[in-house]
Amino acid sequence: MKFPFSLPSQRQFDAVGFGLNAVDHLIVVPEYPAFDTKVRFREHQQSPGGQTATAMVALQRFGLKTAYAGRFGSDSEGQFGLSSLKDEGVDIEFAEVVPGARNQIAFIIIDARSGERTIIWDRDQRLAYSVNDAPIRISSLGRVLHIDAHDPPACARLARAARATGTIVTADIDNIYEGLPELLTLIDVLVTSREFPHRLTGIGDERASLVELKARYGCAVVGMTMGKRGALVYCDGQFLESPAYEVPGACRDTTGAGDAFHGGFLCGLLRGEDLDTSLKLANATAALKCRALGGRTALPTKAELDAFLGSTSPI
Numbered sequence: 663m664k665f666p667f668s669l670p671s672q673r674q675f676d677a678v679g680f681g682l683n684a685v686d687h688l689i690v691v692p693e694y695p696a697f698d699t700k701v702r703f704r705e706h707q708q709s710p711g712g713q714t715a716t717a718m719v720a721l722q723r724f725g726l727k728t729a730y731a732g733r734f735g736s737d738s739e740g741q742f743g744l745s746s747l748k749d750e751g752v753d754i755e756f757a758e759v760v761p762g763a764r765n766q767i768a769f770i771i772i773d774a775r776s777g778e779r780t781i782i783w784d785r786d787q788r789l790a791y792s793v794n795d796a797p798i799r800i801s802s803l804g805r806v807l808h809i810d811a812h813d814p815p816a817c818a819r820l821a822r823a824a825r826a827t828g829t830i831v832t833a834d835i836d837n838i839y840e841g842l843p844e845l846l847t848l849i850d851v852l853v854t855s856r857e858f859p860h861r862l863t864g865i866g867d868e869r870a871s872l873v874e875l876k877a878r879y880g881c882a883v884v885g886m887t888m889g890k891r892g893a894l895v896y897c898d899g900q901f902l903e904s905p906a907y908e909v910p911g912a913c914r915d916t917t918g919a920g921d922a923f924h925g926g927f928l929c930g931l932l933r934g935e936d937l938d939t940s941l942k943l944a945n946a947t948a949a950l951k952c953r954a955l956g957g958r959t960a961l962p963t964k965a966e967l968d969a970f971l972g973s974t975s976p977i
Contacts, residue, residue, distance in 0.1 A: 663902055663937040666882045667850060669805045670828045675753065676726040676932050678804035680797065680820055681714030681834075682812055683732050683747070684766040684783070685739040686917060694773045694780065704774055708739075709960075710746035712766065713810035713834050713921045716961070719750045720925025720947060724964045726932055729804065731756035731797045733789040735765030756800045763788040770917050777909075777916050777952060791816035802827040806928060810834050814841035821848035830931075834924045838862060846879040853885040853895070853927065855920065872896040883937070887920050892945050892976070895937060904941035905976035907949040922951035922961055946971050 690705040710719075718728040730752050734740035736759050743765055747754050768783035791797075796816035801807055801823040809817045811833055818841070821831045831848060836855035846852065852875065859871035863878075868886065875884045876896060885895030892906040926947030930940025950962040950970060962970065 665937060666898055669830055673805045675729045675804040677721050677806040677808055677928055678729045678800050679714040679718040679808045680731045681810035683712035683715035683743050684768055685743050686711040687769045690772045690774050692774050710743045711918055714808060716918050716921035717808055717925040718752050720922055720961045721928055722751050723961055724929045729753035731800045733758045733760050735763040735786060736761050737764050739767055740765035756797045760788050779917050793819050796820055798823055806830050806832055808832045811845060814839050814845045818845040818848055849881050851883045852881040856886050856888050859886060869901060887923050893941055902937055904945055906945050907976050909949045909952045916952050919948040919951050923948040
């Protein structure tokens, strides 16, 4: 199945991202602790993250050219997060450091038995964008504009400007925010968490909820990630379900797997692949992201992704 649109061909970047960055404190425990107990952790790591920032790093590792627009705190975590993007080769001309603000952080408790996690997070309100201070100039610089729908009015301004120049707008959304409905009408490819369509539409059936999403907002492609079940998309009246891949060496940490999924999916779109191949790239990237805590992001390189796809099959 082909994507039902064409990408612009000549742009400064393959993809530009506007949205969240974060610094995660990953804490591995033997099992999730019971209330009012103490447990010794097995491993701790500080790692850069955030939905949009992670997707841009994944694309950069796959050999594509990316830029990121978002706000960092002026604290040590903000310096760490900004440096991580720069070190990966992501263009940070449109990134901002907010004096006196704390960077978004999360403490993520990971159950060593399954790799599943519990997230405790905070975002300084000074990192938020209003409509008037949205970095509008970045909207036309990429073949794709990727957003995560935090600060929906600012995202809507960028999405509207991007579509006016033929840029394809893609989104990774997992929660409902004020002002979201207007933004959804400006998105070409909407792939969400499994729970989101139900939350928004009130429809429990997964496929029916995707049909309703498309009917309400007119997105060309709608879909959801489903963890171990892979992913499901709806396009041109047809459903396409793509199975997940087994995580090499067992799953150690699911943190960022959804963000990595979007990096792999966008890689397929930008390479000119069809929907089926793009979903395979997305699921493989997510599986490799879950394999270990090691490295700055644990995201695969293009060579690692190609080798993985050449040596294994979906579950």
